[in-house]
Amino acid sequence: MLHVRLLFLLIASFKVAAILDDSAFFSMLDRLKPSFWRAKGYREMDDHISGEEDEGIDWDTEDELEIQNTVTSSCSTLVTRNAEAIISKEESSSSAGPSNSNLVQHFLGMGFSNKLVTKAIKENVEGDTESILETLLTLSALDNSPEEQSSCDLNSHQKQQCVDDDEFSSDYDESFLVDFSESDSWSDDEITENGDSHPTILCLASMGYTMEEAMAATERCGPDASIEELTDIIYAAQMAKTDAIFFEEEKPKNSCVMNRKQKRKMFELEAWKKKKQKGPVTDADEVIRLPNPMIGYGVPSESSVITHRTLPDAAIGPPFFYYENVALAPKGVWETISRFLYDIEPEFVDSKYFCAAARKRGYVHNLPINNRFPILPLPPRTINDALPLTKKWWPPWDKRTKLNCLQTVYGSARLTDRIRKALEKWGDDPPLHVQKFVIEQCRKWNLVWVGKNKVATLEPDEVETLLGFPRNHTRGGGISRTERYKSLGNSFQVDTVAYHLSVLKDVFPNGINVLSLFSGIGGAEVALDRLRIPLKNVMSVEISEVNRDIVRSWWEQTKQKGNLIHLSDIQHVNGDTLERYIVSFGGFDLVVGGSPCNNLTGGNRVSRDGLEGEHSALFYDYFRILDLVKCIMSRQN
DNA sequence: ACCAAAATGAAAGTCTGA
DNA sequence: TCAGACTTTCATTTTGGT
Numbered sequence: 001m002l003h004v005r006l007l008f009l010l011i012a013s014f015k016v017a018a019i020l021d022d023s024a025f026f027s028m029l030d031r032l033k034p035s036f037w038r039a040k041g042y043r044e045m046d047d048h049i050s051g052e053e054d055e056g057i058d059w060d061t062e063d064e065l066e067i068q069n070t071v072t073s074s075c076s077t078l079v080t081r082n083a084e085a086i087i088s089k090e091e092s093s094s095s096a097g098p099s100n101s102n103l104v105q106h107f108l109g110m111g112f113s114n115k116l117v118t119k120a121i122k123e124n125v126e127g128d129t130e131s132i133l134e135t136l137l138t139l140s141a142l143d144n145s146p147e148e149q150s151s152c153d154l155n156s157h158q159k160q161q162c163v164d165d166d167e168f169s170s171d172y173d174e175s176f177l178v179d180f181s182e183s184d185s186w187s188d189d190e191i192t193e194n195g196d197s198h199p200t201i202l203c204l205a206s207m208g209y210t211m212e213e214a215m216a217a218t219e220r221c222g223p224d225a226s227i228e229e230l231t232d233i234i235y236a237a238q239m240a241k242t243d244a245i246f247f248e249e250e251k252p253k254n255s256c257v258m259n260r261k262q263k264r265k266m267f268e269l270e271a272w273k274k275k276k277q278k279g280p281v282t283d284a285d286e287v288i289r290l291p292n293p294m295i296g297y298g299v300p301s302e303s304s305v306i307t308h309r310t311l312p313d314a315a316i317g318p319p320f321f322y323y324e325n326v327a328l329a330p331k332g333v334w335e336t337i338s339r340f341l342y343d344i345e346p347e348f349v350d351s352k353y354f355c356a357a358a359r360k361r362g363y364v365h366n367l368p369i370n371n372r373f374p375i376l377p378l379p380p381r382t383i384n385d386a387l388p389l390t391k392k393w394w395p396p397w398d399k400r401t402k403l404n405c406l407q408t409v410y411g412s413a414r415l416t417d418r419i420r421k422a423l424e425k426w427g428d429d430p431p432l433h434v435q436k437f438v439i440e441q442c443r444k445w446n447l448v449w450v451g452k453n454k455v456a457t458l459e460p461d462e463v464e465t466l467l468g469f470p471r472n473h474t475r476g477g478g479i480s481r482t483e484r485y486k487s488l489g490n491s492f493q494v495d496t497v498a499y500h501l502s503v504l505k506d507v508f509p510n511g512i513n514v515l516s517l518f519s520g521i522g523g524a525e526v527a528l529d530r531l532r533i534p535l536k537n538v539m540s541v542e543i544s545e546v547n548r549d550i551v552r553s554w555w556e557q558t559k560q561k562g563n564l565i566h567l568s569d570i571q572h573v574n575g576d577t578l579e580r581y582i583v584s585f586g587g588f589d590l591v592v593g594g595s596p597c598n599n600l601t602g603g604n605r606v607s608r609d610g611l612e613g614e615h616s617a618l619f620y621d622y623f624r625i626l627d628l629v630k631c632i633m634s635r636q637n
Numbered sequence: 638a639c640c641a642a643a644a645t646g647a648a649a650g651t652c653t654g655a
Numbered sequence: 656t657c658a659g660a661c662t663t664t665c666a667t668t669t670t671g672g673t
Contacts, residue, residue: 290650326665328649359665360650408665412642443663482640490665520665594665602664605645 288334288346290327294360296347300374300499301381307370315342315366318587318633319515320504321626322367322524324492324594325619326601327360330610333600334362337611340623342366347500351493355379356386357403357446357466359493361594368503375498375530379468383448386466393449395428397435403446403458406466407603408489410457411445423453460484467523468494468530470554474521477553479546487547492523492594498531504590511536511562513585515578515629517570517593517622518542522551524592535562537585541570541593570621578625579632587633591626595619 298305351359380386447455474484511534519542599613
């Protein structure tokens, strides 16, 4: 079996953590669950789902035992078994239950109590979600009892299952739901009377979470944690699972729309809940805030530079790693990313301090931050300097000095035509409303002035230059203009990344072995090359063929001395592959990459689903692979 | 089949004035 | 401090033309 090896490696990394201390280990374990589900989910589903009886595993505690007393070989079997348990659970929960119970579960998942949900549904026989939610909000506002208490109702049947059922049958979720929807009476005095299970766990179970999730979260946060803290933790762990469920079934379109609406309601509800409670929540929150100015630990043009930081122990290499994504992601995304990447605080930097275009990005890395240096010469940092020909035509009422973020799509020729026609009616001084319209469009589409009354979209080669790539980097070889824009829009700003990576030059004077994930058009490789850090071996993982062609062609044209190895699908990269290359290279010095932002960026109106989105969930593969590399390399030393 | 153009908002930040 | 106005956003899907 292909994955046994991989699993062994995962467990080995747990062990390393366990040596440090128990809490570190558990936090590690919790972190790994989602990525692990994915790791199992996409490959071995077909092989294992059917007919496998769930063996009823309390996997946290069993793992704990394993860590304490066992040899490694049994670890991998154990984890394999657990994974199968999880998978069959996934399958069962994705199978459609009675619609009413789905509705019930939906509201339970939002944190309403059973009592309220049942009542609200009864009052809205039509089953209109909106009106049910309205009723729920009203009811819960009237309800003075604390949320935790009221949502802890459990009927006796369930309680029985939660407490003494050490075999979680795969249809657990379903029977659980049926019980909910069919039960008529809810009794508060049935809440707690069991021995072992913590009431909070039961409470979470009553909200629709599985016992494993509830227990893992309680383990992580401690017995006194609030329900909200716990649900946050579980949410992170659930994402991969949700993902798998969403994309396995062909859901009808309107149900997707519904989901977005529901999410919105959920956010509103949470904001409302927080407002309601005030006080304690705010200090416990630990929300990551974007710095202003967004210069991270410093940029070449600013004098204030921080040269020291303390990394968490688990974050310290080898290998060095560098992860990138959009700064303006939905709330909670950066908290999750940071939590997975060893609790390193992200460094948020806007590339407008490096070039003439804004690019607000977050970088999580374990690189040193002292003695950074930029690539010289420094690129021009205003539009006029970067595109000198525009200066002549730039009207005084267009106050822009920087371009907005370079995107994957650009304005059309028809738009620039409309703008020209709107301006031609007037002389040198168009009325304010025309100015306003033109400026608005220019900002939106990053248009620049190339003639009298004439604005234009940026040319692909101009985008290349702005991003720090060699001119014509993406040109030719069968790539269309649209594809060039797209590939460039998804790329690093080379000068920014190079500034951060520059510290590696002294560490690896003889060259560097790089694992480049989500390489795209090779931003990291170009950055290292422009820093004159020799590339010894580069293993580049990139799904798009045109992008791979671009990098290969760049590799050849720049006459690189090292080896370039291309892989396409990151999900196919496993421990075997990694170990083979690690043995042959003697280890990776740097793991670099920015995972897809499609589901995080504000520009996406269709599927801004956060880290659980189809593409952005690949972040977990970045973590999975990084952790594998860390683990394999630690065994070798 | 391919490509360009248009249609499709909302989340979450910053700024500002009271 | 805070409400409200303003700004920005590594995008996806549909349409229409060739």
